Amino acid sequence: MSAITYKTIALVGNPNCGKTALFNLMTGARQKVANYAGVTVERKVGSLRLKNGQTLSVVDLPGAYSLSPATPDEEVTLQVIEGRRPGEAAPDVIVAVVDATNLRMNLRLVLELLRMGRPVVVAVNMADVARAQGLKLDLQRLELELGCPVVETIAVQQKGHLQLVELLEARFEAYLSIQRPSLGMPAPASPEALQRDVRRILAAVLSGNENRGRFQHRLDAVVMHPVWGLLVLATVLFLIFQAVFSWAAYPMDAIKDLMAATGEWTLTQMPEGPLRSLLVDGVIAGVGGVLVFLPQILILFFFILLLEDSGYLPRAAFLLDNVMGKVGLSGRAFIPLLSSFACAIPGIMATRTIANWKDRLATIMVAPLMTCSARLPVYALLIGAFVPERTVGWFDLRGLTLFGLYVAGVLSAMAVAWVFKRVWMKSSYQPLMLELPPYRVPSMRNLGLGLWERARIFMRRVGGIIFTLMVLLWFLSTYPAPPAGWTEAQGPAILYSAAGMMGQALQHVFSPLGFNWQISIALVPGMAAREVAVGALGTVYSLSAADNAMADALSPVIAQGWSLATAYSLLAWFVFAPQCLSTLAVVRRETNSWRYPLLMAAYLFALAYAAAFVTYRTTLWLGV
Ligand SMILES: Nc1nc2c(ncn2[C@@H]2O[C@H](COP(=O)(O)OP(=O)(O)OP(=O)(O)O)[C@@H](O)[C@H]2O)c(=O)[nH]1
Numbered sequence: 001m002s003a004i005t006y007k008t009i010a011l012v013g014n015p016n017c018g019k020t021a022l023f024n025l026m027t028g029a030r031q032k033v034a035n036y037a038g039v040t041v042e043r044k045v046g047s048l049r050l051k052n053g054q055t056l057s058v059v060d061l062p063g064a065y066s067l068s069p070a071t072p073d074e075e076v077t078l079q080v081i082e083g084r085r086p087g088e089a090a091p092d093v094i095v096a097v098v099d100a101t102n103l104r105m106n107l108r109l110v111l112e113l114l115r116m117g118r119p120v121v122v123a124v125n126m127a128d129v130a131r132a133q134g135l136k137l138d139l140q141r142l143e144l145e146l147g148c149p150v151v152e153t154i155a156v157q158q159k160g161h162l163q164l165v166e167l168l169e170a171r172f173e174a175y176l177s178i179q180r181p182s183l184g185m186p187a188p189a190s191p192e193a194l195q196r197d198v199r200r201i202l203a204a205v206l207s208g209n210e211n212r213g214r215f216q217h218r219l220d221a222v223v224m225h226p227v228w229g230l231l232v233l234a235t236v237l238f239l240i241f242q243a244v245f246s247w248a249a250y251p252m253d254a255i256k257d258l259m260a261a262t263g264e265w266t267l268t269q270m271p272e273g274p275l276r277s278l279l280v281d282g283v284i285a286g287v288g289g290v291l292v293f294l295p296q297i298l299i300l301f302f303f304i305l306l307l308e309d310s311g312y313l314p315r316a317a318f319l320l321d322n323v324m325g326k327v328g329l330s331g332r333a334f335i336p337l338l339s340s341f342a343c344a345i346p347g348i349m350a351t352r353t354i355a356n357w358k359d360r361l362a363t364i365m366v367a368p369l370m371t372c373s374a375r376l377p378v379y380a381l382l383i384g385a386f387v388p389e390r391t392v393g394w395f396d397l398r399g400l401t402l403f404g405l406y407v408a409g410v411l412s413a414m415a416v417a418w419v420f421k422r423v424w425m426k427s428s429y430q431p432l433m434l435e436l437p438p439y440r441v442p443s444m445r446n447l448g449l450g451l452w453e454r455a456r457i458f459m460r461r462v463g464g465i466i467f468t469l470m471v472l473l474w475f476l477s478t479y480p481a482p483p484a485g486w487t488e489a490q491g492p493a494i495l496y497s498a499a500g501m502m503g504q505a506l507q508h509v510f511s512p513l514g515f516n517w518q519i520s521i522a523l524v525p526g527m528a529a530r531e532v533a534v535g536a537l538g539t540v541y542s543l544s545a546a547d548n549a550m551a552d553a554l555s556p557v558i559a560q561g562w563s564l565a566t567a568y569s570l571l572a573w574f575v576f577a578p579q580c581l582s583t584l585a586v587v588r589r590e591t592n593s594w595r596y597p598l599l600m601a602a603y604l605f606a607l608a609y610a611a612a613f614v615t616y617r618t619t620l621w622l623g624v
């Protein structure tokens, strides 16, 4: 096979036409694929190995409706196509991906790309759906009309990309060497002219009756109904939180037992000494304490991925547009805010799909109030320790409490957005323009990959930042050792250590909130990432256990040691506190200034302190 001269290809197309699915197939990457517009907001690069041994660099891009960008993510796409990114040449070939079921909209961008005079291949994706809908497409005729090669792809089937790869490997080089008549008109065409061209081409290539499912319309009549729709949404969310507790019980117990057994075994196998303590108190009690929450996180993500792939999310955005508009958020903020349930970082990145800067900024500022999955271990630990395992009517009380905490996050985000937009950055209401994708049965492969990816991210955190901080904390909580002549009657040895002293000093700041010195210590490494606080509590309590055995599981220990008021106060703290450095770093990057991350940290700390204080005092006063 002869060598080819081009080295980089870029996937360009309307949002939600399957670019990333195709990219993943071609490069073996695992970028996020989901059924709504605006999933990809950054450029991603992968490589495709050809049969002749050459490697092509493949670039996946955010979706764009046209070459006149309206949002920051579309701007990224245009920059890459035009080679305006520093240190990066324009791609040699553009693969224009189109959704076969929506050519009327998709072909406009293709025409614009062709007018740029760059080498283009058109990949007609979703060929399976088009066939199922009875659409017939004359590909040869389309090639003639467009004057560039056209292939079909099905990005959700294992071999759905092969025709495209074959074309790039063999036919395209020859095609490039032929002098083509230019389409003329290098200048951007008017929207009307584009529309006319698209209509003409469609008339020539498209036949067959489109029979879009009536089922979809019927479903929408319920799902997007102002009353039934909200009921459906509330039920869906509610069931998710019930499942997070009830399904996770067995796997969590299994991990807990495994950790406890490993701890006991280590105690019997190793002589007493610092190394044993590091392993048992630092690693097993600390890191293991966080690991226990993996099943709950995966269950939460299972549902989030299902919702994302089904096409439900943009519908929920429409449903809530009215409510969001009242507090001054754009309906577009819904998906970024919902993504923040997983983690505020992708959520903040997803605000790139919001065109208006003030609307975008307001969304960024409240994204950390959404309950990210790193809060789940903290919430679950405290709920497990303080909320009895009981059912109220049909509902599991623990699931109910967790739901309440999520609602608290959402409501406070709405309140903060309302204040921000009122006093600081007024902007008028912008009607929501959002594409409604068709409902799709979620792809199991996608779901499996997504869960696997989440498990990997969590394990990397556990093995990386959490492990490192736990080892560090163990040292700080063990040294300096207590003075000679110390006996256990004088209090645990940890009180003499660096961390112990710091905890006692910090306690002055936190005692109005009902936090003891153990909590005060745990909050410091917990600044880096929220789950670390759980691990840190594990280590601190394990080290301060009176006898030499490992402290039992953390939850019974705190259930005995803390008052209910302290537990509630800590929960309130975690609803607000900005305990995540990476979020602040991303805000700095996305807003290009230090002002906003600093403002964010300040307002979140103030809210956290106030909320914890009020919660503590109220609970004490009520005497529960
Ligand atoms: N049936 C079918 N579904 C597809 C095909 N290609 C993609 N999908 C689905 O279409 C949805 C969108 O796919 P993505 O790859 O995320 O689309 P994208 O073009 O990258 O979207 P943005 O990043 O938002 O611009 C997902 O639900 C995919 O599973 C296809 O060929 N057939």
Ligand SMILES: [Mg+2]
Residues within 6 Å of the ligand: 019, 020, 021, 032, 039, 040, 061, 062, 063
């Ligand atoms: Mg994408």
